[in-house]
Amino acid sequence: MPILLFISLFTLLDFVLLFSIGSQxxxxxxxxxxxxxxFIGLHLIRKEGVSTFARARQRMQMGEIPSQELLTGAALIFGGALLLAPGFLSDALGIACLIPNARQLLMKALTWVGLKSASHRHKYQRGAEDWGRSNEQPSSHREEGPIEGEFISGDDEPRRR
Incomplete structure (x- = not known):
């Protein structure tokens, strides 16, 4: 739901800017x-897309996974879609996705946001798992070692260790 709200606000702001600047x-x-x-966006997509595809093919021939190239390709597609949409704000963000140095900064920012979001989710998942064990140490901090106690094997009497 927050992503829909963000997209709606972004689109609204983009149109407000388009009409405000357009009236001036x-x-x-x-x-x-x-x-x-x-047109500039289409040219940059073609130029950057061909070089990204060549690098991905080269890495795959070397037996590596072209993860960076896949992220770059996704950024190029996203940037191209933004440039095709009418609006000044979408054009600025689209050009930022197509320029290599700006794209690197955007990917780092998205990675940082993703890591923060993942640690936030992990914190709440772990909190749900540990519910009711407030006085115990978390499972990752418990001391491991032999457990002493009694056990019953079939009809035998309890034995002590």
Missing amino acids: IGLLATLIFVLSTG
């Missing part, structure tokens, strides 16, 4: 800007 610079200038960013 005029309809023709706005149309030229929106169309030119679309």
Whole structure:
């Protein structure tokens, strides 16, 4: 649900910016800007996409998994989609996805957000597992070793260890 809210607010803000700036610079200038960013985006996608595909193929031939190239490809597709959408904010974010150095910064930021989100989920999952054991130490901090006690084997009497 939060992602839908973010997308809705992003789209609303993008259209508000488009109409605000468009009213200042005029309809023709706005149309030229929106169309030119679309064509520039398509050119950059083609150029960056071919080099990313070549690097991925090279890594696969070496027997490696092209994880970085897959992330780059996803960023290129996302950036291209943003550039095709009309709006100044989407164009700025789309160009950032297509420029290699800006794309690296965006990937680091998304990785950091993803790690924070994963640690947040882990904290709450672990909290649910440990519910009711507030006085005990978490399982990762318990001392391991032999457990002393009694056991019953079939009809035998209890034996002590």
